[in-house]
Amino acid sequence: WVFGQAPFACDIAAFADPAILTPKFNMLYFKEAVSGEPERTRYMREIYAVIRDAANFYLLRSRPTASDTEKAAWQHAVLSVAHQESFFSHYRLASDSSVKMMRGDFGHGHGLMQVDDRWHFANVQNGKAAELIGNIMIGLDEFFSNWEAAGKASCVGDPTNYFARARAAYSAYNGGPSRVCRWTNPSDPWARNDVNFLEKWNNLAWNAYIDDPNRPAAIDVR
Secondary structure, three states, X not given: OEOOEOOOEEEHHHOOOHHHHHHHHHHHEEEOOOOHHHHHHXXXXXHHHHHHHHHHHHHHHHOOOOOHHHHHHHHHHHHHHHHXXXXXXXXXXXXXXXXXEEEEHHHOEEOOOOEEOOOOHHHHHOOOOOOHHHHHHHHHHHHHHHHHHHOOOXXXXXXXXXXXXXXXXXXXXXXXXXXXXXXXXXOOOOHHHHHHHXXXXXXXXXXXXXXXXXXXXXOOOO
């Protein structure tokens, strides 16, 4: 598990046409034929800017009156989810020149936000989950719903406690809406996922690759 190269992937052609994707998203392909860390740095700068813009666009559209504090916490949370779910992995250009997409959770998770085909089968079947921005937006629809529920959860209390709110929203994103307070139970069978999310939230490891957090994205998310 390293940034841009989660260990499992499948040919994107099973879900979308590479000839359509490549002109739009070529800069957001991790190119495996290029030597390691320079390519990882290039890729991370590009994908970070897209995730950042997508998070900001989504919150502005969903709640235009959000405070600056909530905007910052939401962006931090979304980046942490992308790290936890896929290590910022979505597309890769394999050494055999085929375009691949990250897969996880025994094949059920698709792409950067790990859109699950057991709950989002139509979006997987119609290619929306394979298209990067579609994948992110499907994930953000779910995460925002959990973010809103977390603001009312007893284990969060104050909805402006964005640290607790982010942890609760992730527990629900990962385990389902009924698990919004899972992060408070270290005995839960899936507590390790909440511990791992906390590590991502605290360490912001992606920042090691980011020279300019305001760098313009290669595509217009809107």
